[in-house]
Amino acid sequence: xxxxxxxxxxxxxxxxxxxxxxxxxxxxxxxxxxxxxxxxxxxxxxxxxxxxxxxxxxxxxxxxxxxxxxxxxxxxxxxxxxxxxxxxxxxxxxxxxxxxxxxxxxxxxxxx
Amino acid sequence: xxxxxxxxxxxxxxxxxxxxxxxxxxxxxxxxxxxxxxxxxxxxxxxxxxxxxxxxxxxxxxxxxxxxxxxxxxxxxxxxxxxxxxxxxxxxxxxxxxxxxxxxxxxxxxxx
Numbered sequence: 001x002x003x004x005x006x007x008x009x010x011x012x013x014x015x016x017x018x019x020x021x022x023x024x025x026x027x028x029x030x031x032x033x034x035x036x037x038x039x040x041x042x043x044x045x046x047x048x049x050x051x052x053x054x055x056x057x058x059x060x061x062x063x064x065x066x067x068x069x070x071x072x073x074x075x076x077x078x079x080x081x082x083x084x085x086x087x088x089x090x091x092x093x094x095x096x097x098x099x100x101x102x103x104x105x106x107x108x109x110x111x112x
Numbered sequence: 113x114x115x116x117x118x119x120x121x122x123x124x125x126x127x128x129x130x131x132x133x134x135x136x137x138x139x140x141x142x143x144x145x146x147x148x149x150x151x152x153x154x155x156x157x158x159x160x161x162x163x164x165x166x167x168x169x170x171x172x173x174x175x176x177x178x179x180x181x182x183x184x185x186x187x188x189x190x191x192x193x194x195x196x197x198x199x200x201x202x203x204x205x206x207x208x209x210x211x212x213x214x215x216x217x218x219x220x221x222x223x224x
């Protein structure tokens with residue numbers, strides 16, 4: 001059974017700092033890995049999707065990497081801003097399935 | 113604007129009562145999903161549907177039921193058999209399970 005773990009559970013940083021969020025998964029037979037953002041009391045917004053054959057994806061100040069063999073992904077946020085404060089979740093899609101398995105999320109607070 | 117609409121935003125259930133959560137999408141997506149989110153936790157899949165008139169159980173289907181009579185609608189009923197229904201419920205959709213999911217803004221269900 002696929003398990004997804006995110007560390008740390010919560011992170012508080014000053015504005016302007018570069019930061020890394022971590023995601024690990026137990027079964028490397030994945031089709032893709034996705035990063036989402038969730039604001040309090042809201043649904044999820046898709047940030048980045050990395051196919052299993054890719055090493056990284058970039059969107060603006062966000063960069064996600066994937067090391068399938070070691071079962072790890074990182075989300076790098078450059079020059080963090082207070083507006084980046086949210087919970088970030090990663091999810092993996094198995095090659096044999098049609099369902100995402102989610103991690104528990106990292107709650108990020110960026111202080112002005 | 114295209115998107116997913118969940119209603120109501122807040123819902124209260126009495127003991128022994130069934131309640132139905134609405135999810136409507138105008139994105140012309142084939143696949144739709146229902147998730148449950150408990151505080152500080154990731155999303156757990158309740159039911160999903162890849163095509164009209166067909167749906168599959170997720171990881172925590174007991175005490176829930178769904179229907180998919182129309183492409184744009186995927187209502188979730190929380191039955192009296194679900195003994196711990198208090199949670200945040202999220203609906204999502206996509207064209208294909210391998211594509212990013214689009215989420216509604218959720219329904220928060222509480223017990224009276």
